Amino acid sequence: MLKMISKPAVRLVERYLPDPYIFVLLLTLVAAVAAIAVERQTPLAVMRMWGDGFWGLLTFSMQMLLVLVTGFMLASSPPVKRLLQRLAGTARSPGGAIILVTLVSLAASWINWGFGLVVGALFAKELARLVRVDYRLLVASAYSGFIVWHGGLAGSVPLTIATEGHFTADQIGVIGTGSTIFAFFNLAIVVCLFIAVPLVNRLMLPDEKDSVHVDPQLLDDEPAPVGRITRPAEKLENSMALSLLVGVPGLVFLLDHFILRGGGLNLNVVNFLFLFLAIVLHRTPRSLLTSLNEAIKGGAGIVIQFPFYAGIMAIMVQSGLAQSMSEWLISFATATSLPFWSFLSAGIVNLFVPSGGGQWAVQAPVMLPAAQALGADISRVAMAVAWGDAWTNLLQPFWALPVLAIAGLKAKDIMGFCLVQLFITGIIISVGLVWF
Secondary structure (H helix, E strand, C coil): CHHHHHHHHHHHHHHHCCCHHHHHHHHHHHHHHHHHHHCCCCHHHHHHHHHHHCCCCHHHHHHHHHHHHHHHHHHCCHHHHHHHHHHHCCCCCHHHHHHHHHHHHHHHHHHCHHHHHHHHHHHHHHHHHHCCCCHHHHHHHHHHHHHHHHHCCCCHHHHHHCCCCCCCHHHHCCCCHHHCCCCHHHHHHHHHHHHHHHHHHHHCCCCHHHCCCCCHHHHCCCCCCCCCCCCHHHHHHCCHHHHHHHHHHHHHHHHHHHHHCCCCCCHHHHHHHHHHHHHHHHCCHHHHHHHHHHHHHHHHHHHHHHHHHHHHHHHHHHCCHHHHHHHHHHCCCCCCCHHHHHHHHHHHHHCCCCCHHHHHHHHHHHHHHHHHHHCCCHHHHHHHHHHHHHHHHHCCCCCCHHHHHHHCCCHHHHHHHHHHHHHHHHHHHHHHHHHC
16 A cells, blocks of 8 residues: 555655755745745845845754764774674565664664764665665665654753753743653654554565665775875874874763763764764774765765755744744644644744754744643643654755765655655654644
8 A cells, every 4th residue: 555655656756856955945935935925024134134044054064064974984984884784684675674774763863863864874875785675765764763853862842941041941941851752642652653664664665676776886885905005194094093092082081971971962972972983993094084085975965055944044033934834823723732733833844944943942932822821731732843843854855965965865766755754654743742
């Protein structure tokens, strides 16, 4: 059944979904026109919002580029490659490969979203070397696990409202993760997705005649052998001692961060961990730099597109468009149905503001007063916004950029499969938010 449904969805997306760069240009125009037509902003005012906000995500853009680069360098180190090969070797069939990559991606994304994106994509490449399976679905399966991130340990909304002094603390106080991440309804949604997402991906596996395979040799990135070392500079480039003298203190710093200072995971910590593990595991600077040169090739989409999304976010927030969209959707709500409408509105806003923390800043001033007025469960409403933000990432190619860069595919290759997952996971999450 799902195999038959996924075929037209894949054809539809392959035919009509443009490159993510074209997608962001179209979203820019839609946001600008909507701000003028709906919010009665002048074209000059919208242009200023867009231009002033264009560079608002520079720090985040660099962090995302480093997620791609440091994750690739770590996974291409000899010990990690051997580990991935052993794990991939447990997949005995195309269906087994699809289920395995989905479960690995789900688990990694629940721990940390950046970790999940990189691990899922690199594991998919490793599986493709060993198992003859539709490469598009394999990479789509790796990306589909990303849906659980905002209900996991690194979810920005639940962690924000669990932090002393957060920007809505005067309204709702501090809500611990026991009422959000580890609440029964949230854990039930996560468990259901851990069952449903791999199963749906497996059921979408095309027949052999319809499958698209990749030549395993094209996935090999073995470094060229090092020739005879004669120059002093070459000795430094191939020095294991130099790598250890820098890499080991970096890892000791992380031990201090986690154990002695009780620090947690965030994007900077994940990138730091990836980088210094890569420095140590590659053993020589030359090996690390060879991997870096390969990794950086896939970062072009991140570099050019993230500033446009920053501009879109500025238009949506400063014009009042995001707030108006949220207010309109929750105008239908009751205390029971508010989590559903919050989830739906967050999913729509996420297409224009693909940032969990940024989206909560936009929607919290609308959702929290509505929850209080209706007597709704505030922690459930907050998690509904979180899940809505994660949900439409299956349609929004913004977060797929690192995965696509590592896998060497385009958005149109995987989004047809993700579209099927969008509808099925949307039902599961909606039911969980309202009834669990």
